[in-house]
Amino acid sequence: MDKAPSLIVCEHCDTVYRRQPLARGQVARCTVCDAVLERHQWLSVDGQFALALTGLIVFVIANVSPIVTLSLSGMQADTTLWGAVIAMWNDDAQVVSVLTALTLFFFPLAQILMHGWVLWFARNGRRAPGFRAAMSALVRVKPWSMIEVFMLGVLVAVVKAHAYFDVAPGAGIWAFGVLTVLVTVFASHDPRNLWDATTEARP
Ligand SMILES: [Zn+2]
Numbered sequence: 001m002d003k004a005p006s007l008i009v010c011e012h013c014d015t016v017y018r019r020q021p022l023a024r025g026q027v028a029r030c031t032v033c034d035a036v037l038e039r040h041q042w043l044s045v046d047g048q049f050a051l052a053l054t055g056l057i058v059f060v061i062a063n064v065s066p067i068v069t070l071s072l073s074g075m076q077a078d079t080t081l082w083g084a085v086i087a088m089w090n091d092d093a094q095v096v097s098v099l100t101a102l103t104l105f106f107f108p109l110a111q112i113l114m115h116g117w118v119l120w121f122a123r124n125g126r127r128a129p130g131f132r133a134a135m136s137a138l139v140r141v142k143p144w145s146m147i148e149v150f151m152l153g154v155l156v157a158v159v160k161a162h163a164y165f166d167v168a169p170g171a172g173i174w175a176f177g178v179l180t181v182l183v184t185v186f187a188s189h190d191p192r193n194l195w196d197a198t199t200e201a202r203p
Contacts, residue, residue, distance in 0.1 A: 027039050048115075065080065066172050112138060118135065
């Protein structure tokens with residue numbers, strides 16, 4: 001679809017611009033407040049849907065596989081993300097436990113599912129039921145999905161624990177690593193393009 005409207009409004013300061021075609025890698029910025037107006041969309045809707053589907057598969061692997069294996073004089077222990085969440089809950093760290101579950105499980109999962117939902121319909125140029133709600137929820141959930149922060153935290157913890165234990169990264173951590181890359185690719189994409197790529201279904 002290349003019948004994009006010719007005007008674009010800055011979300012932050014309401015300045016109106018005439019839209020310019022963007023080349024690969026180009027970003028249009030507001031000259032008043034420097035906010036991002038629009039990014040070049042280098043992935044088709046089908047490509048984005050494939051990315052969301054891959055994200056969901058990797059997300060499942062990341063959550064059922066051990067993150068790290070600790071061994072000390074012949075004894076071994078490994079934990080999954082959920083194992084760690086439950087251990088923290090039982091260890092009187094309920095707040096951290098709930099925050100971990102929200103930022104590493106529920107928000108990213110909601111993000112992947114909502115994206116997949118709107119993209120599934122967008123493949124045929126249609127707006128999914130609940131399109132508006134899903135699009136605004138996606139913008140709100142985004143800052144609360146913290147897989148990248150988690151990756152840094154685990155790496156620091158692994159290096160520190162290495163002084164006391166033999167620490168081996170598990171499949172889960174590789175899956176979270178791949179997920180970080182997928183999330184970054186996704187984040188470089190502006191979900192607002194879906195407003196232009198779809199039209200309201202006729203009742
Ligand atoms: Zn602006």
